[in-house]
Amino acid sequence: MIGVGHxxxxxxxxxxxxxxxxxLPTGDADKFNGSGAVDASLALAxxxxxxxxWTAFAQAGVSWxxxxxxxxxxxxxxxxxxxxxxxxxxxxxxxxxxxxxAHSAAFDSRLxxxxxxxxxTIGGALHLRxxxxxxxxxxxxxxxxxxxxxxxxxxxxxxSVR
Numbered sequence: 001m002i003g004v005g006h007x008x009x010x011x012x013x014x015x016x017x018x019x020x021x022x023x024l025p026t027g028d029a030d031k032f033n034g035s036g037a038v039d040a041s042l043a044l045a046x047x048x049x050x051x052x053x054w055t056a057f058a059q060a061g062v063s064w065x066x067x068x069x070x071x072x073x074x075x076x077x078x079x080x081x082x083x084x085x086x087x088x089x090x091x092x093x094x095x096x097x098x099x100x101x102a103h104s105a106a107f108d109s110r111l112x113x114x115x116x117x118x119x120x121t122i123g124g125a126l127h128l129r130x131x132x133x134x135x136x137x138x139x140x141x142x143x144x145x146x147x148x149x150x151x152x153x154x155x156x157x158x159x160s161v162r
Contacts, residue, residue, distance in 0.1 A: 009046075016046040029069035037066030043081075055087040057099075065106065074107040085121075096124040096136070117146035123153060133157050 002022045009016040021041040027034015042063035063079045086098025102118045109115065110118055123137020135155035141147040 005056050009047055010042075012049075014048040016044065016047065019043045019045070025066075032070070035065075035073070039065045050086075052088040052153065055089075057087070058082070058084045059145035062069065071107055074109055076104075076106055078104075079106050080104045082106060093125065093129075095127065098122050100142075101139075102143075112145040113147075115146050118143040119147050121153070131158055 002024070003019055005017055005019075006020040007015070007017050013115055014154060020041070021043075023039040023041075025034055025036050026036060027036075029036040041063040043059060045057075045059040047055055047057040059082065061081045063081070065075060065077055065079060068075055081101075081103040083099055083101040085097055087096050087097040099121050100118065101121065103116070105115045105117075107114045119139050119141045121137050121139040122147055123135065126134040126136070128134070133156070135157070137153035139151040139153065141149060141150075
């Protein structure tokens with residue numbers, strides 16, 4: 001995968017970035033670790049401070065799928081994705097977030113798990129004074145049976161993230 005990004009806007013209250021990604025056919029379609037196609041994606045991601053403790057963030061993307069070797073008669077050529085969320089900094093150490101993710105189907109199928117999907121994530125972050133951050137969350141599929149029923153998120157990172 002090859003990607004290039006550009007910071008379109010970067011101010012104190014808001015930021016916007018654009019990404020272009022090219023995925024080359026490096027995997028093996030017979031082993032389901034590659035599609036055998038060249039795919040390209042374009043995404044825009046941004047965030048904005050709404051008030052002293054409130055932030056909003058969003059991302060929208062489109063992927064152009066090359067003619068793959070996995071279910072070629074069912075594959076769509078364009079897949080859309082989007083997410084939107086809000087964060088609230090309850091205290092300097094505690095941040096709460098909620099977001100909704102959605103994407104269109106990559107295949108034409110009557111199977112729910114291959115269709116359009118919508119999921120909601122609720123969680124937050126604990127910002128430790130040492131510079132470490134612990135992310136905790138849970139994701140639920142609100143378009144039932146189109147994604148895992150529930151996903152638990154646990155992350156650990158060091159350093160500041162905008």
